[in-house]
Amino acid sequence: MVEYTIVAENLVKKFGDIVAVNGVTFKVKKGEIFGFLGPNGAGKTTTIHILSTLIRPTSGRALVDNKDVVKEPAEVRKVIGIVFQDPSVDDQLTAYENLYIHGRIYGIRGKDLEVRINEALKFVDLYKFRNKQVKTFSGGMRRRLEIARALLHEPKVLFLDEPTLGLDPQTRAKIWDYIRMIRREKGVTIFLTTHYMDEAEELADRIAIIDHGKIIAEGTPDELRTLAGNEVVYINFDEVKEKPPCIEDNFVEECKVLTSDSIMLKVRNASEAMPLIFEELNSKGYKIKKIEYRRPTLNDVFLYLTGREIREEEGSDFERLKAIVRRRWR
């Protein structure tokens, strides 16, 4: 039997007239990385805030590690760690002090706390900087510190709200490595929200696509891609006698001759179709010079489902404003 770490049933959250989350239902399996993909304002952060007991749902039910987020918030809080979308480390304190405060708030003390802090800092490669004030840290270092902090009390579930928002590509890739490492080494169930297609594809075992507070599709990245239609295989031939051959077989949806030495095949699943294509063409004596295929991206899926693209933007105006105010006031 599959164990579910998070179960959400018909979650609704209204802020006045605005319905932020509109009947969301999903289940997250133990130990998986579950991605919540959607544009800004789709209800991702609100969902995380409900699951982490920061706000109460207007209606619906949610269980985290079999505990009800409304009825047993204190129990839920013990088993979760969270990295907020907005930075929440104290930049006047050092990395070590930030983790120390976190640990004490969670009731960890003394030698045990010290060992855990050092371990956590080593895990995110910040041990060298443990006594530096966080205000000297780069965006990526801060995010890593927040990850270390969220793991300090060894949660069963880790919530990551837009973990790479506003980071440069290299730093993002590095954060992804850490997230994969957390799952591999610590066996933590991870619930992550993102509006970056590539992030969801790279990290998530399963993805729910959310738009206007509703889940419009759910599945593995591969399953979702098939929603948007077929995959396309392009084949270039080395020497063609007369006319490039088309393959008529039941795994091919459509075959088209493009040029005098290339064809295009539409297939359901390119990775399964390719060996068959090789076999077929080899047996007929054709030499393949080049073969490539394009899979529909999650962006194509979103486009297909909503008629819109997920805009790849760096936070809202409000977030930027907050960043400016923060710099000025702290």
Next chain:
Amino acid sequence: MNWTDPLIVMTYRELKRFVRAKSRLIGSIINPLIWAIFFGLGWSSAFNFPQARMIFGGVNYMTYLTPGIVMMTVFTASFISGVTVIWDKQFGFLKEVLVAPTPREPAIIGRALGGSLTALLQGLIVLIVLIPLVSKIKLLGIMPVILIGLLVGLSFSAVGITLATKMTSMEGFHIISSFIMMPTIFLSGAFYPIRTMPEWMKALAYANPLTYGVDLTRYYLLGTSDLGIGIDFLVLIVLTTVSLTVASIIFRSATID
């Protein structure tokens, strides 16, 4: 769940932050010193005649003003420290406490305690700097003044925290500083005696809790009290209890909506 850890650690956080932000420390000490020196010394030489000394309880104006300035420093610093919970709310640290499986009351009381200790320290620094300028002071009075400063600091940190927890925007911060802080200081008897105020102002001054802190401080440093130290202590203890309770209740049910 235990209460000591969150209480201690939140106090620790405030103290650490205080030590780190040296510019803030200097800023919060310079302002009262400017008042004391320029305003105080200026009026002190203008009021340099016997009748004036009677108004100020037999000491020169500078000496009269000093206990008031010390309390003003403690009040301002602790109140602002409480109100800065609004930054924590906007910028996340509050969320960190709210998602933790810890009782919230000791966390917020710890924060108030931290705010009051740092405010007290600032008040004492101001007092020490001003000692050479006063004509008379009871140095042993500094001991009870530490306790008074702590009570005043705890109360107004808690009031600040309560306001900040309820505030939804940062604009509120400026409104508070002009509509609450300035009148509280002027109506506390820190700058001039309450006895000679117009009746309506007197009523406001008596309703102002800071008045009792100023009166007590003046009693222990200079030996004169207008209100009686029994009532002063009673008011301060009640105020501290009530404001901490209210802050705890408000913060207990705080969400980030």
